[in-house]
Structures are given as C-alpha cells and as structure tokens.
Amino acid sequence: MKKLLYAAAVALLAACSGQIxxxxxxxxxxxxxxxxxxxxxxxxxHVEADxxxxxxxxxxxxxxxxxxxxxKALQSINxxxxxxxxxxxxxxxxxxxxxxxxxxxxxxxxxxxxxxxxVEARNRARYEVFHRNVGLFKCTSVWCVACPSLGKxxxxxxxxxxxxxxxxxxxxxxxxxxxxxxxxGDTDLGSYVxxxxxxxxxxxxxYDMNVASTGAASTTDIEAxxxxxxxxxxxxxxxxxxxxxxxGSALKVKATMKSSTGGxxxxxxxxxxxxxxxxxxxxxxxxxxxxxVVVALSESFIGYYKGESVEKDGEISEExxxxxxxxxxxxxxxxxxxxAVYAHRKTSEGSTMDNIVTCxxxxxxxxxxxx
Numbered sequence: 419m420k421k422l423l424y425a426a427a428v429a430l431l432a433a434c435s436g437q438i439x440x441x442x443x444x445x446x447x448x449x450x451x452x453x454x455x456x457x458x459x460x461x462x463x464h465v466e467a468d469x470x471x472x473x474x475x476x477x478x479x480x481x482x483x484x485x486x487x488x489x490k491a492l493q494s495i496n497x498x499x500x501x502x503x504x505x506x507x508x509x510x511x512x513x514x515x516x517x518x519x520x521x522x523x524x525x526x527x528x529x530x531x532x533x534x535x536x537v538e539a540r541n542r543a544r545y546e547v548f549h550r551n552v553g554l555f556k557c558t559s560v561w562c563v564a565c566p567s568l569g570k571x572x573x574x575x576x577x578x579x580x581x582x583x584x585x586x587x588x589x590x591x592x593x594x595x596x597x598x599x600x601x602x603g604d605t606d607l608g609s610y611v612x613x614x615x616x617x618x619x620x621x622x623x624x625y626d627m628n629v630a631s632t633g634a635a636s637t638t639d640i641e642a643x644x645x646x647x648x649x650x651x652x653x654x655x656x657x658x659x660x661x662x663x664x665x666g667s668a669l670k671v672k673a674t675m676k677s678s679t680g681g682x683x684x685x686x687x688x689x690x691x692x693x694x695x696x697x698x699x700x701x702x703x704x705x706x707x708x709x710x711v712v713v714a715l716s717e718s719f720i721g722y723y724k725g726e727s728v729e730k731d732g733e734i735s736e737e738x739x740x741x742x743x744x745x746x747x748x749x750x751x752x753x754x755x756x757x758a759v760y761a762h763r764k765t766s767e768g769s770t771m772d773n774i775v776t777c778x779x780x781x782x783x784x785x786x787x788x789x
Contacts, residue, residue: 452479452491455532458524465514467542469649472511477524477531485526486510497524499537502576506642514539515546515648516578517789542788547678548656549786552644553760553774554585555624557608559592560699560708562620567634569702574637575644583644584758584774586688587710592620597696598711607712614720626651626771627720627762651770654679655761656785659777662757667746669714671738671777673759676785677728682764683772684725687738689714690776691754714740722762722769755779 461474475497477485485491489508497505497512499520505512514520519538524531554572558565572585589598590608600607612622615630623640624630625647631639654677661672671687692709701707716738718724728734738759747755760774777783 448481452483452485452526453481454529455480456485456524456526456529458497458522458531458533458535460522460535460537463536464538464540466545467514467517467539468545469513469515469652472513473537474511475505475522475524475535476510477526491526494527495524497522499523502578504641507638512537513649515542515645515652517542546652546788548653548676548773549788550582550648550653551774552583552647553626553758553771554583554640554644555611555627556585556587556710557590557612557617557620557622557624558587559590559596559608559620560598560696560701561594561596562592563700564634565621566700566702566704568621568623571635571637571640573702575641579641579644582648584776585710586690586712586758587708588712589708590620598694598708598713600712600715607715611720628770651772653773654681654763655683655772656787657685657759657761657773657775658785659757659759659775659781659783661782662755662777662779664742664746664752667742667744669740669742669755671740671757671759672735673738674733674735675728675761676733677730680728680730680732682722682725682727683734684718684722684762684764684769685716685734685736686718686760686762687716687736688712688719688758688760689740690756690758692756693754718762722764725762725764752779 457478459476465471465473475486477495479485485495492508499522501518501520503520517540519536522535556568588608588611589596590606591599602610611624615624617630618632621634622630622632623635625643655675657673657675659673663670669689673685675683675685691711691713694708694711695706696708697706726734756776756778758774758776761772762769763772775783
C-alpha cells in the first residue's frame with residue numbers, strides 16, 4: 419500500500435512540474451495547417467528612404483515554422499503598415515520612399531499576427547528634393563460601360579497614394595459623341611492620347627504621359643504602378659503656381675519650375691472642372707456627375723515640345739492663357755475650376771512627366787519639399 423501511494427505521489431509531482439516520463443513520451447502532433455499565434459519580425463528597424471534598401475520580413479506560426487518561404491501560404495498573407503504601405507504580394511521584402519515610422523501587421527487567412535513591427539524610414543530628401551506626384555491620365559467616355567469601374571478603383575486608392583497622384587479625365591467619343599470631349603485636329607482627346615500611347619480600348623490609364631494600361635485596373639494594381647514609378651523615376655523638379663485668375667476673357671495661369679539636378683524641361687498646363695452633369699451616361703456613382711474633367715490644354719500637353727535647358731537649382735517660369743471667348747464663367751462656376759501644371763523632362767527615349775501639381779481657381783501653391 420505504501421509503495422502504491424508513493425508511486426502516485428511521484429506521478430502527480432511530475433504532472434504538476436510539466437515533466438514527461440520518458441517511458442510515456444508521445445510525439446507532438448504538428449498540424450499541416452499553420453497555427454496561430456503568428457509572430458512577425460524584420461531584419462532591421464531603420465532603413466534609408468531611398469527606394470532601394472530593403473527590409474526583409476519573417477512570419478512564423480506557433481510551431482516556429484517560417485510561413486513566408488511557403489509560396490502557397492504567401493497567397494493568403496498580407497503585411498501592411500498603419501500608413502497603408504504594403505509588402506508587395508507574394509514577396510517578403512519592402513522598400514520605402516517616404517520618411518516616417520511604419521507599424522506593420524501581418525494577416526494570414528483573416529488572422530492577425532500577435533504583434534506589430536516598427537520600421538523607421540528616413541532621409542528621403544537626400545535622394546529626392548521635391549515631393550513627387552504621378553499623373554494619371556484617364557481616357558474615358560460617358561458612353562463607356564466599363565469606365566466607372568476604373569473610376570472606382572482610382573477613388574479607392576489609399577490616402578497615402580492619393581497624396582502622390584493627380585487624376586485627369588480625358589473624355590472621348592466611345593460609340594457616340596461625348597459632351598466633354600476636346601479635339602486634337604479631328605480626333606477626340608481620349609482617342610488621341612489612347613492611340614498615342616498604344617492603349618487597346620476604353621478605358622485606358624496613362625501614367626505620367628509615358629506608359630498605358632488598358633482596362634478597369636484594380637486599386638491594388640494602380641497603387642503598385644504608382645509606387646514603381648515613384649521608385650524608378652523620382653522627381654527632379656518642383657512646381658509652384660503663383661496665380662490662377664481671370665483677366666479679361668481669359669483664364670491666366672502663372673507657374674514656375676525649379677530643377678534639383680539640371681536638365682531639359684517643358685511646362686504644360688491642363689484646366690479641369692469638377693461637378694459637370696450629363697444624365698444618361700455611365701458615371702462613377704451612377705448620378706450623372708463627372709469630376710476631374712479636362713476642359714482645356716496647353717500646346718505641349720502630351721510630351722516635351724518646346725522646352726529649355728535648366729541648370730541645377732535653376733528655374734523656368736511660364737504663363738498660360740485660355741480664352742473663354744464671350745462666355746466668361748460666373749464666380750460660382752469658376753469655383754469648380756482648377757488647374758494641373760506639369761513638367762515634361764527630356765530623356766534618351768523621348769520624354770516623361772517629371773512632376774505635376776494642382777491649384778484651385780484664385781489660389782496658389784508653393785514648392786513642396788521632402789523632409
């Protein structure tokens with residue numbers, strides 16, 4: 419009886435202390451499916467905001483299995499920061515082109531990681547002096563059934579992406595005349611730009627008057643392209659608009675460009691309006707309201723035309739004039755007007771849009787420098 423009680427006491431002690439009798443040891447059964455909690459980590463906490471230095475992430479499950487090396491698992495993993503910065507799909511590294519402290523969380527099949535990881539990106543101004551905006555020239559039509567889908571994708575861009583992009587709607591005649599079409603010779607503007615950049619149909623989105631994407635691209639795809647253009651083609655100039663005003667029967671726009679590197683540039687200007695109405699067409703919100711509509715363009719709107727050479731820290735100033743004719747808009751109507759001023763930069767392959775800014779009627783904008 420004493421032996422039996424003694425043996426029971428030993429067994430109880432072993433159970434309470436977490437020890438396992440080697441004779442009764444059973445193999446741990448690890449499930450095939452990755453199991454929470456998930457732990458996110460990164461190989462560094464500080465990085466240069468140069469778009470080149472990478473941060474490599476790791477995501478491990480409860481059994482210490484690396485998940486980011488599993489291509490099948492990667493399809494269900496999203497790593498995103500509180501600022502909206504995402505690790506590209508099916509990848510485990512990220513680069514940064516804006517200063518800030520980014521707090522990253524990973525999600526696997528709807529389950530969030532148990533922790534967050536902070537990465538500080540710094541010194542952007544060493545690599546790009548001026549804030550960069552990407553021009554998004556949307557070839558569209560009120561009669562295009564698929565065009566509102568592209569409009570919704572653009573509307574749903576993350577706020578951090580919208581801060582680095584400008585949308586301009588270039589209307590054209592799809593099946594029927596579009597009331598907002600401008601013309602280049604006998605060709606409507608939307609069709610002209612689409613053809614110039616070899617777009618294959620409606621809608622077409624032209625990035626920086628340089629490369630076209632046809633179809634209703636997703637928000638994710640557009641954000642990725644904007645990020646790529648900001649990394650591969652950082653701004654070499656800044657633009658300020660000193661005046662947007664009516665003088666006589668014309669809208670006068672005064673702008674200046676400053677280069678941080680030197681080069682050959684050509685300034686262009688577009689006049690846009692929000693809130694234009696046309697019932698019966700296909701609008702983004704199905705309400706007959708059209709925004710970001712280009713209603714006038716300067717001569718060099720599509721590329722480098724009559725530019726000039728600028729030295730480092732040199733400036734170019736230009737005044738644009740758009741004649742209203744006999745129908746000068748009322749003050750209420752003028753409130754719906756704004757302008758986009760952009761700079762083409764000459765390259766070995768032709769030209770690309772280097773930067774673009776917007777300015778409302780009666781307002782001004784100064785150079786926007788990176789920190």
